Amino acid sequence: MQNIKPIRVFLEVVEQASFAGAARSLRMTPASVTRIIAQLEQDLGQQLLLRTTRQVSLTGAGAMVAARYRPVVQEFDRITQEVIRATHPDRGRLAINAPMSFGIRLLPDLVNSFSLAYPNITLDVQMTDRLVDIVDETCDLAIRISGPPSDKSTIWRRICQVPRAVIAAPALFDRIPRPETPDELDPAWCLSYGSSRAPETWHFAKSGLKRSIRAGTRIVSNNGEFLYGLAATGNGMVNLPDFLVREGVRGGRVEPVLTDWDIPPLDLMLYYPPYEVLPPLVATFTEFFEDYIRDIDGFDFSAL
Known part of the structure; x- marks a missing residue:
């Protein structure tokens, strides 16, 4: 066995408990799935799956292979995403946390524009009004309307003031x-x-x-x-x-x-995990975000 694809196919058959289901999920033909599993079993010298007309189940050897290889494939995928984020500014997955009101009002149009500009970047957008621990939340950046963070390990960037x-x-x-x-x-x-x-x-x-x-x-x-x-x-x-x-x-x-009285503005901030240098993917979103907000009423860039 010289590549990871047969293991991916095997794990998907296990997940779906069906050759046909795995074929649909992987966008392959059932015959291709069957052929790949047969070759994998031949390479390993073990029967991995028991097939009947009603179900697919694991043999003892199959259960061991699934248990050992599943975390390996997951770790492989995680490292692959990290490498993509670190080297490609226009492709990969970006996890963003945003406050609820800001997210509901502004992010749909912003995300739509960003997706049109960068169709190969996928977004995971989570919203909460609490101040999140950006490291514990495992997000690439957080949008916040607040003052500077007290956590010295957090990197932040002030985008503009919010009247x-x-x-x-x-x-x-x-x-x-x-x-x-x-x-x-x-x-x-x-x-x-x-x-x-x-x-x-x-x-x-x-x-x-x-x-x-x-x-x-x-x-x-x-x-x-x-x-x-x-x-x-x-x-x-x-x-x-x-x-x-x-x-x-x-x-x-x-x-x-009380229009003749001034109220101190808040700051629109981007918080980052403690990167030494912003990953290209994060830098791409940061630049797009700032340019987009400049065209929206209700934000003040004059004081920066």
Whole structure:
């Protein structure tokens, strides 16, 4: 036996418990699968499979071959992908982690454009609003809207700033007074973004003045889309990134509050595992991502 293909075919027959099923999965003819298995058995001098009209089962020798070779093939495939990622900027598999609201709003179009530009790169996109350990999560890069990470082993790149605004539905101010200063904000009507039950703190600045207001605990959530939906139906005010609220403001569903006060922006960041040098595949996505975001409303590159 001089190559790994017969073992792959054998393992697929075991997985499918069927020659015909393995042939479909591997896009081969049943006759080709049968011939390859017969040659493998001849090369090893052992019968590996018991065939009946109803099923395919392993012999003792077949069970040993499957148990020994399966992890070898898996490790072979893993190393092959690592080599491809390290040497080919336009082909291979890329694992990405992104925040939920950003992912839902922006990634479908971004991924579509990226796939058209790089059809030989496959993507695994996972979304969560918690700050992931990028090494434990085994992803190639993570998109985050936050400040710089505290983990010194993490490499990060600031892409741009993300402006924020406090917004509310116009109808809310038929029920409560419109605040003219941060001090007039009623925490009971301020929805908190966060991953714990603690209230969020909102910071404001104007002409050298600074104010910090603690939002309420009536509703706390770690998902911006959910909080936007609540605010848009008149359930309170919320402090969110511009890219989440811009469309609603333009359509009149929500309106900004305290527009003469500045709110500190967040940063759009890319986090990486502790690479010495970015793998070409990761560098390809990074460059595409930054260029794509530059054309999207709601992000500020002027401060970089």
